Amino acid sequence: TNWGRSDSKTGDGMRFWLCPDCGRHLDRDPSNPQHASAIQKWRENHTRLCSGEPVPLVLAYQFHTDCIVLNVPSRQDTRTIGRTTLSPTTVTLAEALLAGAGDLLELEPYELAAFPRLSPEGQTVEEIVIYETVPGGAGYVEEIARRLPEIAEAARERLYGHTCAKACYLCLKHYRNQRWHPFFDKERVRDLLLTISKMESVEPIEATGGSAIKFLYDQLDQRRCELQEEGRPPGHQNVQSPIEKRLFEALCGIADLPSPMAQYEYRKDGRLITIPDFAYPDAKIAVFCDGFAFHGNPDTLELDAKKRNQMQSDGWIVLTYWGKTIMRDAEACAREILSLYKQRVEESR
Ligand SMILES: [Zn+2]
Ligand SMILES: [Zn+2]
Numbered sequence: 080t081n082w083g084r085s086d087s088k089t090g091d092g093m094r095f096w097l098c099p100d101c102g103r104h105l106d107r108d109p110s111n112p113q114h115a116s117a118i119q120k121w122r123e124n125h126t127r128l129c130s131g132e133p134v135p136l137v138l139a140y141q142f143h144t145d146c147i148v149l150n151v152p153s154r155q156d157t158r159t160i161g162r163t164t165l166s167p168t169t170v171t172l173a174e175a176l177l178a179g180a181g182d183l184l185e186l187e188p189y190e191l192a193a194f195p196r197l198s199p200e201g202q203t204v205e206e207i208v209i210y211e212t213v214p215g216g217a218g219y220v221e222e223i224a225r226r227l228p229e230i231a232e233a234a235r236e237r238l239y240g241h242t243c244a245k246a247c248y249l250c251l252k253h254y255r256n257q258r259w260h261p262f263f264d265k266e267r268v269r270d271l272l273l274t275i276s277k278m279e280s281v282e283p284i285e286a287t288g289g290s291a292i293k294f295l296y297d298q299l300d301q302r303r304c305e306l307q308e309e310g311r312p313p314g315h316q317n318v319q320s321p322i323e324k325r326l327f328e329a330l331c332g333i334a335d336l337p338s339p340m341a342q343y344e345y346r347k348d349g350r351l352i353t354i355p356d357f358a359y360p361d362a363k364i365a366v367f368c369d370g371f372a373f374h375g376n377p378d379t380l381e382l383d384a385k386k387r388n389q390m391q392s393d394g395w396i397v398l399t400y401w402g403k404t405i406m407r408d409a410e411a412c413a414r415e416i417l418s419l420y421k422q423r424v425e426e427s428r
Contacts, residue, residue: 080139090162095138100131109133145216147224149176149207150291151271152299153197155384156391160261166205167262168271169195173207174251174259175268179234180209180223188253191219204292224281231275238265238272242422267391270398273415277404302402322402323356323368329409330357336417339366345390353386355397359416362423363395366416368405396423 082092096105105121107114125133154168173193181188193209211219223230238250246252246263319327319341330339343358344351345365355365387397396419400412 080137082137085162092137094135096133097136098125098129098131098133099136101125101129103129103133105133142214144211144214145218145220146208146210147220148288148291149209150204150295151207152295153203153205153384154267154387156267156388158262163258163262165195165259165262167264168267169205169207170259170262171246171251171264172268172271173209174256174263175234175238175265175272176207176223176227176230177209178237178251179230179232180219182237183226183230183233184219184222186219188255190217204295221283224283226280228276228278228280231272231278235272235276239269239418266396269396269415269419270400273411274401274404277407277411320368322405325409326366326368326400326405326412327357329413330416332410333413333417336413336420345395347389347393352389359420359423362420362427363393364416364419364423365390365395365397367397367399368402 081095083094085091086093093108096107096109097103098105103125105118105125107118107121109118125131151169151172154166156168157164157166173195177191177193180186180191189212191209192212193207196206196208209220209223211217241247241249243250243265246260246265250265251263252260323341327339327341330336337359339357339359341357343355343360343365345353345355345358356368357366358364387399390397398412398416398419405412
């Protein structure tokens with residue numbers, strides 16, 4: 080939809096004054112007395128040609144195409160910049176995947192587009208809708224669904240192959256996504272992109288709308304049950320789990336990286352805020368293992384997200400890896416932590 084110019088005070092779209100009979104456009108605001116004489120002239124001209132009366136309209140068009148709906152556990156980091164309210168994590172992830180898909184599938188930048196939205200079921204899951212801009216669709220989104228791990232890997236190369244503060248024209252920005260520029264922050268999606276890149280490829284199945292969210296919740300439930308069986312209920316911090324052990328060993332296997340501090344107590348004004356599984360306080364990097372198991376659970380999601388956001392607003396980079404990702408490729412997680420560590424130490428010099 081196109082709502083016309085924004086009102087400078089309210090930000091509301093001022094719509095287009097169009098004659099529904101002949102389509103002529105009255106390009107002045109009829110509520111503005113300064114334009115009265117120009118409008119009078121327009122009307123006189125128009126009445127000579129047409130008996131219609133201009134009305135305020137929103138321009139819109141509708142088309143059918145293929146789309147992919149990705150469900151992402153919410154990080155509850157929604158913020159308002161100007162007149163837009165969005166989650167920097169979700170918006171950055173959406174654009175990163177678009178960029179990765181564009182690189183991998185060699186698409187023209189206008190062939191795919193995306194938008195984020197809060198899931199209708201509430202705020203524990205957010206959605207990214209990726210769609211083809213060509214009516215009817217050309218089969219790209221099917222390929223994206225099939226090759227999502229590769230696309231996330233392509234996005235990682237695109238985002239982290241160079242140094243920039245939050246986003247630049249080499250990675251995420253282009254002129255068509257200008258309204259999202261203030262929200263972009265590539266450090267917020269490092270762990271998510273790595274997690275997606277290490278996922279198994281999916282087999283296509285028949286499904287109905289909303290079944291992906293259900294599948295995500297089932298997986299999170301299953302992981303919570305496994306944790307309980309392991310004798311490590313969610314949030315329990317004092318026992319080193321097999322997953323933590325695996326990552327710790329991978330981290331210690333890297334010669335250039337100092338040993339991380341395990342069970343680092345992050346305090347603010349003397350108050351204990353949270354205990355990351357591993358931390359590099361000199362580089363302000365915190366790592367949570369298996370954090371996704373707790374996310375998506377409405378009881379802890381908000382609390383977890385709040386702690387995470389608090390660390391981030393203090394300049395920390397917070398990485399959360401799914402247990403599965405660590406068990407499959409702890410070395411990849413460790414390598415990512417190393418490259419981030421080097422970058423952070425260099426920056427602070
Ligand atoms: Zn007319
Ligand atoms: Zn960049």
